[in-house]
Amino acid sequence: MDKLKNLKKSTKVSFLNYGLVLLFFIVVTALANTGHLTRSLQGQLIPIVSYIIMALALNLVVGISGELSLGHAGFMSVGAFSGVVVSMTTANSIPNGGLRLLLAIVIGALLAGIVGVIIGIPVLRLNGDYLAIVTLAFGEIIKNVMNCLYVGVDGAGLHVSFKDTASLGMAVDGKVLINGPMGATGIQKLSTFTGGIILLLLVLVVIQNMVNSRTGRAIMAIRDNRIAAEASGVPVTKHKLIAFVTSAAMAGAAGALYALNYSTIAPKKFDFNTSILILVFVVLGGIGNMTGSIIAAALLTILPEMLRKFADYRMLIYAIVLIVVMLATNNEKIRALLRGLGKKNKDAEVKEGAANE
Amino acid sequence: MLANLINGISLGSVYAIIALGYTMVYGIAKMLNFAHGDVIMVGGYIAFCSIMYLGWPPALAVIAAMVVCTVLGIVIERLAYKPLRNATSLAVLITAIGVSYFLQNVALLIWSANTKVFPNIFEKLPGIPLGDTTIAPVNVITVLANIVIMIVLTLFTTKTKMGKAMRAVSEDKGAATLMGINVNRTISLTFAIGSGLAAIAGVLLCTAYPTLMPTTGAMPGIKAFTAAVFGGIGSIPGAMLGGILLGVIEIFGKAYISTQLSDAIVFAVLIIVLLVKPTGLLGHKVHEKV
Numbered sequence: 001m002d003k004l005k006n007l008k009k010s011t012k013v014s015f016l017n018y019g020l021v022l023l024f025f026i027v028v029t030a031l032a033n034t035g036h037l038t039r040s041l042q043g044q045l046i047p048i049v050s051y052i053i054m055a056l057a058l059n060l061v062v063g064i065s066g067e068l069s070l071g072h073a074g075f076m077s078v079g080a081f082s083g084v085v086v087s088m089t090t091a092n093s094i095p096n097g098g099l100r101l102l103l104a105i106v107i108g109a110l111l112a113g114i115v116g117v118i119i120g121i122p123v124l125r126l127n128g129d130y131l132a133i134v135t136l137a138f139g140e141i142i143k144n145v146m147n148c149l150y151v152g153v154d155g156a157g158l159h160v161s162f163k164d165t166a167s168l169g170m171a172v173d174g175k176v177l178i179n180g181p182m183g184a185t186g187i188q189k190l191s192t193f194t195g196g197i198i199l200l201l202l203v204l205v206v207i208q209n210m211v212n213s214r215t216g217r218a219i220m221a222i223r224d225n226r227i228a229a230e231a232s233g234v235p236v237t238k239h240k241l242i243a244f245v246t247s248a249a250m251a252g253a254a255g256a257l258y259a260l261n262y263s264t265i266a267p268k269k270f271d272f273n274t275s276i277l278i279l280v281f282v283v284l285g286g287i288g289n290m291t292g293s294i295i296a297a298a299l300l301t302i303l304p305e306m307l308r309k310f311a312d313y314r315m316l317i318y319a320i321v322l323i324v325v326m327l328a329t330n331n332e333k334i335r336a337l338l339r340g341l342g343k344k345n346k347d348a349e350v351k352e353g354a355a356n357e
Numbered sequence: 358m359l360a361n362l363i364n365g366i367s368l369g370s371v372y373a374i375i376a377l378g379y380t381m382v383y384g385i386a387k388m389l390n391f392a393h394g395d396v397i398m399v400g401g402y403i404a405f406c407s408i409m410y411l412g413w414p415p416a417l418a419v420i421a422a423m424v425v426c427t428v429l430g431i432v433i434e435r436l437a438y439k440p441l442r443n444a445t446s447l448a449v450l451i452t453a454i455g456v457s458y459f460l461q462n463v464a465l466l467i468w469s470a471n472t473k474v475f476p477n478i479f480e481k482l483p484g485i486p487l488g489d490t491t492i493a494p495v496n497v498i499t500v501l502a503n504i505v506i507m508i509v510l511t512l513f514t515t516k517t518k519m520g521k522a523m524r525a526v527s528e529d530k531g532a533a534t535l536m537g538i539n540v541n542r543t544i545s546l547t548f549a550i551g552s553g554l555a556a557i558a559g560v561l562l563c564t565a566y567p568t569l570m571p572t573t574g575a576m577p578g579i580k581a582f583t584a585a586v587f588g589g590i591g592s593i594p595g596a597m598l599g600g601i602l603l604g605v606i607e608i609f610g611k612a613y614i615s616t617q618l619s620d621a622i623v624f625a626v627l628i629i630v631l632l633v634k635p636t637g638l639l640g641h642k643v644h645e646k647v
Contacts, residue, residue, distance in 0.1 A: 068447065122632050129389065129446075133586045134631055136579070137624035144621035181617075272579065276454055283451045316462040322455035323437055330444035 014208040017291055018201065024298070025197045040305060048301045049196035050258035053203050055281040055297040056290060057250035060207055062279070063288030064216065065243035066223030067124070068132040070275050071139025072251050077146055077270035078115050079108030079252025080259035084184045087260055088177050089153050091188065101190040105199060105256045112252020115142070116245040124240045139275055146267035151178040183266035184259070191261040199257060203250050207290065210246065219243050284325060360490045361612045362605065367496035367565065369604020370503035374558040375581030376588070376596035377510065378551030384527040384591035385547045388446060391453040392433060394578015395460035396552050400426045400559030401475065401569050402468055408476055415478035422556040430552025431545050438548075439541065457575075464571040472570050475563035499561045506554065507597050514593065523547060527591065580607075580620075583627050589640025598638055603627075 007015075028045060031037045054076060061069045083104035094100050119138050126134055150161045154174030161167045165176050178184050210216050218239045221229040230236050259265045281300055285292030303321070307314035328334050375397060382390045400422040407418035437456050441449050482494035514520035525533040526543045534540055562577060563569050580603060588599025603623055610622035630638065 062447075068450075122628070126631060126635050129383075129590070130586065130631055130635060132389075133583065134628055137583065137627050140579075141621045141624050144618055144624075148615070148617045272575075280451055280454065283447055287447065312466060315458060316466065319455050319458035319462055323452055323459065326448055326452040326455060327437070327440050330448040331440040332443065334440070 010208075010212050013291065014204075014212075017204055017208065017294065020291065020294060021197060021200055021204065025193075028193070041302070044301060044305055045193045046191045046196050046261040047258060048298050049193070049200055050254045050261075051278065051281065051301050052294050052297040053200055053254035053257070054251055054278045055285065055293040056200075056203055056207055057247040057254065058278050059282045059285075059288065059290060059293045060210075060243055060247045060250075062282050064211055064223065065219050065240060067240065067244070068128070068135075068279075069244075069247075070132050070136035070272070070279065071142070072135075072247075072278055073270040073272070073274035074139035074142035075112040075116060075248040075251035076255035076258065076274070077142055077267060079105075079112040079255030080265060080270065081146060081149070081151075081178055081184065081255075081267075082111040082252070083108035083256025084187055084259050084265065085151055085158070085177050086256075087188065087190055088175075088184075088186075089158070097188075097190050098192075098195065101192070101195055101257075101260060104190070104260060105253045108256030109249040109253040112255065113245050113249035115252075116248025117241070120241050120244040120248070121237075124237060124244060136272065136275070139272060143267055143271055146270075147181045149178055149267075150176070150180055152176045181267065183264060183269075185264045187260060187263050187265065189261060189263065191257050196257055199253060203253070204290070206246070206250075215239065215242060280322065284322075359488060361608050363487075363490075363492055363496055365605035365608035366601055367499045367604070368608060369584075369601035370499045371558050371562050371565070371600075372577065372581045372584045372604050373503050373597045373600025374506060374554050374561070375577060376585040376600045377506070377593065378555050378558075379582050379585040380588075380590055380592065380596040381523075381547050382551050383585070385523060386438065386544055388438065388449045389453065389582070390438075390548075390551075391450065391578070392456035392460060393551065393555060394574035394576075394581070395457050395464075396426050396429060396433075396555040396574070397559040397562065397577060398464060398569075398571065398574030399429060399460060400556030401563040401573060402464060402473075403556070404560045405473055405475055405563070405569055408478065418478075419557065419560050422560060423553045426556035426559075427549045427553040430548040430555075433552075434545055434548040439544075461571045461575075468571065470571065472568050475567040475569050477567065478560070478564055495561070495564045499565065502557060502561065503597070503600075506557070507593070510550075510593055519543070519546060580623065583624065586637055587627050587630060589637030592637075592639045595637060595639035 028037070032042065054072065058069065058072050061067055061072075086107045087100050087104040090100050090103060094103070119135075123131060123134050123138070145162075148162045150163070150165050150168055152159045152161075152165065152168040152170045152174050154171040156171065159168040159170050159174070161169075165179060168174065168176070211220075218229070218234045219242070221232070221234055222236050222239055226236060255270070278297075281297040282293055284300065285294070285296030304314050304318055307317055375393070378393050378396075379390065382388065382393070403422040403425045404415075404418040407413040407421045408415060413421065433456055437452050438449060441452060477495070479494040479498060482498075484491035484493055485497060486492075512520075514524055522533070522538045522543050523546065525536065525538055526540055530540055533543075558577075558581075559574070563573070581600065584599040584603040585596050586599070587603060588595030588597070603626075606626055607619050607623050610619040614622060634640075
């Protein structure tokens with residue numbers, strides 16, 4: 001018990017997060033096994049896990065590294081489509097679904113990580129809003145390129161074209177895997193909730209150990225004051241790049257997990273709005289706060305689902321909730337008011353307590 | 358070739374008018390107003406309703422759209438952005454995104470998701486023959502409107518008291534307050550001007566590309582923002598230059614390289630420009646101090 005008390009605060013937070021994810025897993029599994037989970041909610045489980053991973057990945061860039069990225073859906077897209085290609089091409093050679101999911105996630109993460117390096121090297125030279133706009137631009141470019149991407153497979157191997165399916169030049173038995181703006185169709189659903197949770201725990205382990213390591217401290221030093229960090233001998237570009245590429249690879253893994261949950265997936269799914277959605281999770285959960293990201297991503301993915309009975313009004317309510325929460329948490333007057341209310345309640349309790357005595 | 362150039366300049370002029378709203382708001386409030394694109398959409402719908410349902414003449418419809426958008430801009434600023442004046446820029450950004458969702462969904466409830474076909478309000482005007490092509494009247498008017506707006510705005514910011522106040526606030530809020538400038542009123546004015554311009558841009562955009570949906574403003578909004586950054590955010594001539602270049606690149610990309618990849622080309626050019634000149638074409642560098 002004493003050992004538990006003497007743990008560092010960061011270690012405690014880390015264990016809290018693992019516990020939170022495990023609790024989520026146990027509760028959901030218990031609910032599913034006893035039949036208390038509605039079908040629509042059951043269908044949301046893997047998207048929720050994917051979005052939590054996305055939120056954690058983006059939080060690494062926005063919260064820990066302090067750079068605003070508005071194009072993270074692009075990495076998700078790269079991971080998603082490479083994951084789909086991997087899972088479809090290995091359908092015959094690897095019969096085990098779990099193994100193929102693993103392979104798809106690994107390849108998805110790897111490719112997204114490579115794209116992250118290609119984008120990160122030029123982008124990270126910029127600062128602030130300019131960096132944000134360039135990540136936005138890269139996100140749009142990835143979406144555009146994916147819209148023109150045609151991939152097919154036949155006996156001779158993979159064929160790639162940027163024009164149309166006819167120019168793939170495949171043999172007669174060839175199969176189109178990615179069909180431009182239509183995206184991938186006929187995907188075998190490989191993603192499982194358990195697999196998603198394992199990936200989520202792995203991502204948490206990597207992020208939390210990284211943040212509490214020498215590298216993490218260097219990244220945060222650059223965030224807090226780039227010039228001071230540079231003067232103290234911290235290589236700026238290297239550390240910014242580490243955070244960015246790790247985040248991109250995680251987004252790619254989340255993308256593969258996400259895509260393999262659906263039978264069809266189109267490139268326009270990963271557009272600017274998706275990038276923004278994930279940023280909303282990060283900001284509402286608290287920038288740099290991993291626990292907050294987990295909770296916000298889970299709640300905000302379920303929220304539109306819960307509001308389904310309001311049908312047409314649900315996105316309107318979502319927008320209003322978003323604005324009100326931002327105002328409530330960031331305006332000094334409203335915060336003071338809330339604090340005042342809390343204090344009054346406490347005062348009232350104290351008075352009541354006194355009266356009771 | 359010539360026709361493409363004209364189309365490009367015309368589209369670019371629309372981007373430039375929208376980019377002005379972004380650049381002025383950014384210059385003064387240091388915030389990315391993501392809801393700006395949706396104000397364009399609202400302007401388009403107001404003009405559409407005035408012409409189609411109320412039977413108003415186009416000129417009156419444009420004025421109606423401008424009035425509604427100006428009021429909308431001021432209201433948005435007062436309710437959503439003013440309480441966050443001292444908050445982090447990211448908090449303001451997310452609020453702006455919330456406002457953008459809000460406007461899109463209100464439009465969805467009022468006007469439904471069905472595409473509305475915007476009437477050609479310059480139908481009666483003749484086109485101008487040039488070589489073997491004819492310049493469509495909408496293109497002429499768009500470019501003229503852009504030039505007039507640019508001249509008026511430049512005069513406004515350099516010659517009038519309010520305009521000078523605006524520049525002072527964007528330079529240094531604290532010092533401006535000490536000089537007796539009402540900072541809040543100046544920021545409201547900036548939003549009003551930007552939103553009024555967005556209404557004009559909305560009408561011009563919908564006349565040239567006559568489809569109107571609740572999401573119509575989103576993509577032109579992002580591109581115009583790109584144009585503002587391209588030219589150097591905060592700079593009025595920069596917005597004009599950036600907008601027109603972006604429009605020309607987009608149309609030429611569509612015509613000669615690939616229709617599907619035209620957006621990718623636009624953004625690629627932006628990235629290259631920012632890498633060579635990180636503050637945009639006409640932006641000036643602010644030196645960091647320790």
